[in-house]
Amino acid sequence: MSAVDKKASAGIALATRGLSRSFGSLVVARDIELNLPVGARYALIGPNGAGKTTLINLMTGMLPPNDGQIILGGEDITTLLPQARVKRGLARTFQINSLFAHLNPLEAVTLAVCERRGIAARFWQNVAVNKDAIEEAYEILSKLKLGDVCYQPTRELPYGRQRLLEIALALATKPKVLLLDEPAAGVPQEESGDIFEVVAGLSNELTLLFIEHDMHVVFRFATHIIVLVGGAVFTEGTPAEISADPGVREVYLGKRHHG
Amino acid sequence: MLPPIFGVLFDGIAYGMLLFVLSVGLSVTLGLMNFVNLAHCAFAMLGGYTTVVLMQDLHWPFFATLPAAFFIAALASIVVERTLYRRLYRASDLDQVLLTIGLAFISVAIAAWFFTTQQQPVDMPAYLRGSYQFFGLNIGVYRLFLVAVGVAVTAMLIMTVEHTRFGAQVRAAVDNQRMARGLGIDVDRTFAVTFALGSGLAGLGGALAIEIVGLDPSFAFTYLVYVLIVVSVGGLGSILGSFAAACLIGISDVAGKYYLPELGAFLIYLVMVAVLMWKPAGLFGRR
Amino acid sequence: MATAPTTPQAYLQSLSRWRPIEIAFWLVTLVPFWLFPNYLSLANQIAVAALFALSLDLILGYAGIVSLGHAAFFGVGAYTAGIFSKFVWGEVFTGLIVAALMAALFGYVSSFIVARFRHLTLIMITLGLGLLLHSAANSAHWLTGGSDGFQGISVWKVAGLFKFDLYGKVAYAYSLCTLFVVFLCARRLINSPFGLALRGIRDNWVRMPAIGADSPSHIRKVYTISAAMAGIAGALIAQTTQTVSLDALSFERSADVVVMLVLGGAGRLYGGLVGATIFLIARDQFSGIAPQYWYFWIGILLVTVVMLLPNGILGGLSKLVGRWSRK
Numbered sequence: 126m127s128a129v130d131k132k133a134s135a136g137i138a139l140a141t142r143g144l145s146r147s148f149g150s151l152v153v154a155r156d157i158e159l160n161l162p163v164g165a166r167y168a169l170i171g172p173n174g175a176g177k178t179t180l181i182n183l184m185t186g187m188l189p190p191n192d193g194q195i196i197l198g199g200e201d202i203t204t205l206l207p208q209a210r211v212k213r214g215l216a217r218t219f220q221i222n223s224l225f226a227h228l229n230p231l232e233a234v235t236l237a238v239c240e241r242r243g244i245a246a247r248f249w250q251n252v253a254v255n256k257d258a259i260e261e262a263y264e265i266l267s268k269l270k271l272g273d274v275c276y277q278p279t280r281e282l283p284y285g286r287q288r289l290l291e292i293a294l295a296l297a298t299k300p301k302v303l304l305l306d307e308p309a310a311g312v313p314q315e316e317s318g319d320i321f322e323v324v325a326g327l328s329n330e331l332t333l334l335f336i337e338h339d340m341h342v343v344f345r346f347a348t349h350i351i352v353l354v355g356g357a358v359f360t361e362g363t364p365a366e367i368s369a370d371p372g373v374r375e376v377y378l379g380k381r382h383h384g
Numbered sequence: 385m386l387p388p389i390f391g392v393l394f395d396g397i398a399y400g401m402l403l404f405v406l407s408v409g410l411s412v413t414l415g416l417m418n419f420v421n422l423a424h425c426a427f428a429m430l431g432g433y434t435t436v437v438l439m440q441d442l443h444w445p446f447f448a449t450l451p452a453a454f455f456i457a458a459l460a461s462i463v464v465e466r467t468l469y470r471r472l473y474r475a476s477d478l479d480q481v482l483l484t485i486g487l488a489f490i491s492v493a494i495a496a497w498f499f500t501t502q503q504q505p506v507d508m509p510a511y512l513r514g515s516y517q518f519f520g521l522n523i524g525v526y527r528l529f530l531v532a533v534g535v536a537v538t539a540m541l542i543m544t545v546e547h548t549r550f551g552a553q554v555r556a557a558v559d560n561q562r563m564a565r566g567l568g569i570d571v572d573r574t575f576a577v578t579f580a581l582g583s584g585l586a587g588l589g590g591a592l593a594i595e596i597v598g599l600d601p602s603f604a605f606t607y608l609v610y611v612l613i614v615v616s617v618g619g620l621g622s623i624l625g626s627f628a629a630a631c632l633i634g635i636s637d638v639a640g641k642y643y644l645p646e647l648g649a650f651l652i653y654l655v656m657v658a659v660l661m662w663k664p665a666g667l668f669g670r671r
Numbered sequence: 672m673a674t675a676p677t678t679p680q681a682y683l684q685s686l687s688r689w690r691p692i693e694i695a696f697w698l699v700t701l702v703p704f705w706l707f708p709n710y711l712s713l714a715n716q717i718a719v720a721a722l723f724a725l726s727l728d729l730i731l732g733y734a735g736i737v738s739l740g741h742a743a744f745f746g747v748g749a750y751t752a753g754i755f756s757k758f759v760w761g762e763v764f765t766g767l768i769v770a771a772l773m774a775a776l777f778g779y780v781s782s783f784i785v786a787r788f789r790h791l792t793l794i795m796i797t798l799g800l801g802l803l804l805h806s807a808a809n810s811a812h813w814l815t816g817g818s819d820g821f822q823g824i825s826v827w828k829v830a831g832l833f834k835f836d837l838y839g840k841v842a843y844a845y846s847l848c849t850l851f852v853v854f855l856c857a858r859r860l861i862n863s864p865f866g867l868a869l870r871g872i873r874d875n876w877v878r879m880p881a882i883g884a885d886s887p888s889h890i891r892k893v894y895t896i897s898a899a900m901a902g903i904a905g906a907l908i909a910q911t912t913q914t915v916s917l918d919a920l921s922f923e924r925s926a927d928v929v930v931m932l933v934l935g936g937a938g939r940l941y942g943g944l945v946g947a948t949i950f951l952i953a954r955d956q957f958s959g960i961a962p963q964y965w966y967f968w969i970g971i972l973l974v975t976v977v978m979l980l981p982n983g984i985l986g987g988l989s990k991l992v993g994r995w996s997r998k
Contacts (some may be wrong), residue, residue, distance in 0.1 A: 144920035185881070202899065223881070225874040228867070231679055236871050237882040238862040246892060248865035253684035255864065263679040276682060298883050420791055472977070477790055478737050479977050482933055485926065486973025493967030501963060601963060605922075609802065616795040647810055653803040657796065661784060664792055 137196075138163045138332035139184070139215065139302045144193035146183055146356075153179045154190070155357040161302065166325075167334045169349035172376070176356040177336045178220060181304045182337070185217045186210050198301060214301035218291040220310050220336070224279050229247075230290050231275040234262040237297035262297060269293045269323055285316045289323065296327075303327070305335035307344070321346055344368065391521050392642050393635060400634025401534025402596060406589035407583020407611040407618075408541065408626045415621015416575050417473055417557045422484040423464070424586055425608040426491035431457040431587025432599040433495065436504045446509050450591055457587020458580040465579050470572075471669050495562045495601035503598045512595075513613035533592065537585065541623050554578055558621040610637075613656045619669025628667055629659075687862035700847055704840070705783065712839035717951045718846035719907045724931045724943025725850075725857055726900035731929070732938030733861065734893050735873035737794050739925050740801025741901055743781075744774040746808065746920030748902025752909040753821045754814070761827040763910050767849065770906030771899040777804075778898020785894055786887040789876065798922070805920040821915040835911060841910035849907060853900055854940075860896070861940060869893055873938070924974065930969060933976060936983025945985060 137160050144157040153176045161167055167176050177230045182188040184195055186207040194203045202210050208312055211215045224235045239245040253259070266275045269289045274282055279290065288308060295303055308324060309317035317339065323345055324335065337343050343350060343364070352359040354376050360367070417449040431453035438444040438452055464487070472480055508526065516523045545551035556564040557571045565571055593599070593607070610633065618629030633652050640651030659667065703714040723745055730736040748770040757767050781800055788796055808815045815821055828834045833841040858864055868889050871879055879886045909915045918924060927950070928943075933944025957965055980987045 142949060187880075206885075208885050209879060217881060219878075219881075223875060223878045225871050225878065227874050228870060231682065232867055233871070235883075235928035236864070236867045239867065240882055240884045245864045245868045246889065248860040248863045248892070248896070250864070251684070251687055251859070251862050252864045252867055253680055253687065253862075256680055258864075259680045264769070275679070294878070294882055318690050414791065418790070420794065438954070468974070468978070475977075477794065478731070478933070478937075478982065481737060481739070481794065482929070482973050483977040486970040486977070489966040489970030489973070491970075493963050493970065496961075496963040607872070609798070609922075612795055612798065616792060647806070650803065650806045650810060653799050653806065656799045657803065660788075660792060660796060660799075664788055 136162055138165070138198060140196040140254045141184065141197065142194040143312045144180075144183055144187065144190050144195065146179065146192075151356055153356045154183055155355070157193070157356075159351065159358070161288075161332050161334060163301075164329050165332050165334075166346060166348045167332075168343045168350045169334055169336045169353060170338070170340075170343060170350060171353035171359070173354040177304075177353055178306055179356070180256055180353065181217055181306055181334075181336070182215070183306065185215060211298050211300075214299070215304070216295040216298045216300035217304040218295050218306055218308060220306040222284075222287050223292060224287060224290055224294070226280040227277055227278060228295065229276050230263060230266055230271050230282070231259075233279065233290070234265055234275075235259055235292050237294050238262045238265075240296050265293050265296050269296075285312050285320070288312055288320055292320075292323065300331065302332040302334070305333065307336050307338070309337070314339075317342065388642075392639050394521070394523060395527060396635030396638035397631055398530045398534075398634070399596065399638055400591060400631040401530045401595055403614050403634055404502060404534050404627050404630035405537055405592065406586055406612040407630060408537070408623060409579075410611055410623055411583045411615045411618060411626045412554070412558070412623065413575065413579050413582050414615060416554070416561075416571075416578055418579070418620075418651075419469065420477055420480040420484065421469070421472060422481060422608060422612075423487040423491065424484075424583070425590075425611055426488050426589035426594070426604045427457040427583040427605045428460050428586040428607065429491060429495060429599070429601070430460055430583075430590065431523075432590035432594055433499060433504070434587065435591035435594065436499070436506060438601065439506055440504075440657070446506075446512070450588060453587045453591035454584040457590070458584030459581030460577070462580050463648075465576055467491055469579075473572075485565075488608065492601045492604050499601070501601055503600050504594065506594045506599075508595055521648075530592060537588075537624070538627055545623060550574070613652060615666075617656055617659045617666055619663075619666030622666070622668035623624065625666055625668025675715050687858075689778020693941075696853065696944075697971040703843065705997060708838065708840070711843045713951065713955055715843040716845050716908075717948050718843060719851045719904050719911075720928070720947035720951055721944040722846075722850045722853055722907065722930060723901055723904035723928050724935070725854060725940070726897045726904065727928050727932050728937060728940065728943045729857060729860070729869075729893055729897040729900070731932060732942065733866065733869040733873060735876070736797075736890065736894070737929075738785075738797040738859065739794055739922070739929070740797035740799070740804075741897075741928055742920050743801045743804045744778055744898040744901035745905040745908075745924060745928075746915075747777050747898075748774045749909040749915045749919040750808065750815055750821060750905075751902070752906035753824045753915045755825050755828050756910065757821075760826050763829055763845070766826070766910060767906050768904055770847045770902045770909075772902075774905070775895050775899035778897040778902075779891070781898075782891040782894035798925075801920070801922065801925055805917070805922070808920055809917060812997070815915075815917070818917050820917065821909075825911040825916075826910050826913065832948035835851055835913075839911070846907050846911060849903065853903060853995070856941060856942075857900070865889070870938075877943030880918050906960060930973060933983055934972065936985035936987075939983075939985050942983050942985050946983065949984070 139161040141159045142159050144154055146154040157180065171177055179188065186205060187336065197213055197215050202213060204232050231295055235258060236245065238261050242258055243253060266272050269292060271286060271289055271293060274286055289342055292308060309320045312320060321342055344348065347364060350364055351361040359376060360370060360373060392588045406428055410421060413419060413421060434453045434456045439446060439450040468483065472483060512526045512529055515527055545554060552572050553569045556567065556569055557574050561571055614626055614633055617633065618625030618636040636652050636655045640647060703711060727741050730738060733941040752766045752770040755766050784796055785793065809817050828843060829845050835841050868884060872886050872889060876886065905919060931946035931950045932943045934950060936942035954965060976983065
């Protein structure tokens with residue numbers, strides 16, 4: 126909490142200050158400054174290898190930064206463990222499905238809900254007695270159109286449904302800020318719209334940052350775009366500003382060159 | 385006159401060299417593929433019995449049996465790798481542990497069937513027996529020979545890994561397997577060759593060990609524990625790590641038995657647990 | 672699959688319902704009293720081994736921790752029960768509880784080490800701690816009797832009524848009851864929110880922190896519970912045989928229990944029970960052959976299970992049943 130200016134952080138859900146990380150001589154994050162206002166819909170774009178997933182890993186604590194701070198709702202969370210950040214309301218999804226293959230969606234989401242409610246360590250009671258937790262899990266699944274398949278083992282679900290389960294698991298932690306790493310990765314184009322409809326339908330109080338390659342999707346759903354190149358913020362702005370920016374065209378849209 | 389601690393140090397280092405030759409192959413293959421091969425010392429035992437048979441039944445000189453021990457163990461490892469191991473590279477730790485421990489059990493039973501559970505006697509050539517007196521220290525000739533072999537093997541391995549094309553491929557694959565595959569390195573083939581070389585070295589180690597620790601069918605398990613300790617203390621995939629760890633464990637073991645005989649093998653387990661608590665990836669490990 | 676459940680809660684409730692085959696299984700455990708009265712001491716050993724394998728199942732089958740040193744807790748339980756009844760008092764149930772607490776203490780302390788590691792380092796740490804304890808017990812001759820074994824245990828009648836007899840009737844009844852009670856606890860644990868978390872850890876270690884789970888804390892807890900259960904198994908063998916040998920702590924015992932569990936099928940609660948039964952009956956039948964050849968067959972068995980039956984006997988059976996009922 127210390128060293129963070131309260132006034133500057135008002136209305137900001139998630140911020141980074143001078144966030145940096147390198148592997149030897151390879152810089153994957155260079156002095157990144159971000160401010161995500163509460164309820165924002167931010168897109169994070171950039172060429173391959175720009176460090177987009179790395180940035181999510183840094184913010185969620187899966188990769189420790191060399192330098193800089195991460196501030197969630199005014200609190201400095203830079204040194205917290207990943208699970209402690211989740212408990213404070215910072216959730217993420219994975220670009221490559223990272224699910225519980227042998228649990229069914231109901232069990233998996235119930236587990237996440239139990240973890241949030243702090244009852245997952247209860248080894249003496251049947252899981253079925255926790256009516257509220259189970260109903261909450263089922264509600265999340267229904268909202269993401271997974272209600273009809275929630276008794277099937279996860280590994281047998283169609284791929285598109287598994288992508289939705291990724292989001293359901295993150296939502297079960299009741300996040301304030303949700304980081305989506307290519308939520309529709311690998312999904313056929315005609316289905317990816319469905320996934321983004323679900324994303325767009327999420328609560329307005331939830332702050333969103335998503336990585337996406339499809340520019341139509343980005344311009345349709347994002348209120349603000351951050352362009353990342355070579356581990357640094359190249360520019361940011363509204364969709365209109367970004368599409369008009371000749372520099373962005375050159376490094377990203379124009380495919381003339383990139384690192 | 386030098387105090388006995390120098391003698392203990394020398395014997396510990398000689399013993400450490402033996403452990404190094406036994407374990408370095410496992411370290412590199414583990415670093416490459418994360419394949420938990422608990423049958424590693426079965427190959428060492430095969431090398432040992434190769435030497436015994438060649439010397440006792442065919443009257444080969446000791447030195448001539450060493451390359452044979454190397455090649456027979458390497459050959460056997462290629463067969464096992466092709467038929468069984470290959471299918472389990474992406475399997476769970478548990479499956480790998482079960483399969484390889486099963487193979488170790490089988491090897492023990494086969495060795496007992498052919499050679500009984502008795503220790504195998506081997507007559508070392510005269511020039512390897514006896515000892516030198518050196519400022520009051522008793523320096524065994526055979527132990528001196530072990531140190532020479534250990535240093536030679538280390539030098540050869542480092543030369544191979546640092547200065548040959550094959551070595552570069554091994555280093556790349558240990559470092560980052562996905563990137564190595566991307567660069568067009570055939571990681572599976574690199575692994576197969578490394579695996580054969582490592583098992584061959586184990587076979588050589590098994591042959592060299594007879595004079596120091598004897599040879600009976602329980603070798604495959606007794607020395608597996610030592611080898612695993614060396615590998616995990618040294619860090620996976622690191623030749624220098626194995627070298628340092630082998631010296632550390634060798635000296636600890638000899639010193640423990642000399643100064644604190646009532647504690648038995650307690651000391652080396654303590655050393656291992658302490659090192660792993662301090663550095664979970666081992667002394668020279670990166671992961 | 673049975674009929675579709677009405678609500679998600681009813682569905683989760685239905686998962687923990689007793690199935691007829693389970694009741695049949697427990698009825699079968701009573702059969703030796705009438706049909707094999709000469710084999711009751713073997714039945715007692717099976718019940719103890721089954722309890723030990725069940726304790727390993729919690730950490731290996733459910734939380735995915737491969738341990739090659741689980742005999743440490745079995746041995747601690749055995750020695751504690753032995754020492755307690757020799758020097759303090761011989762009542763068996765308090766002996767069990769004291770042994771469980773002591774093993775739990777050892778488990779709790781080592782769980783802080785175990786929870787930090789995965790993969791090979793974890794296997795090495797469990798192996799190393801097991802060997803450490805084995806050589807410590809060997810050195811502490813004054814307390815444990817070292818390699819001569821711990822002698823002179825005298826236990827009272829069970830519940831003041833039943834004296835341990837030569838045929839093992841009371842011993843088997845006592846061990847079986849203990850096994851059943853501990854099994855009920857384990858079954859409850861598996862169907863709890865905590866059981867769900869353990870399966871989550873086994874399935875996807877990386878995802879757990881991303882749903883806010885503190886996996887190391889879960890692992891510490893289950894490791895302690897499992898150690899206590901293994902300690903009870905060790906205490907049973909000490910009380911019913913009235914001796915403890917050093918091999919209660921040996922690597923072979925750790926390896927055997929892994930083999931039993933995997934043979935039966937890990938992560939199925941009954942796998943360890945079935946595996947222990949088959950393993951010990953086979954060993955009894957082949958007791959004529961020397962131990963080194965016995966391990967030859969164990970080796971063949973392990974290779975076969977890994978290559979052909981990856982989920983053990985119960986896994987293979989349930990697959991067979993599934994295929995058959997789908998036709």
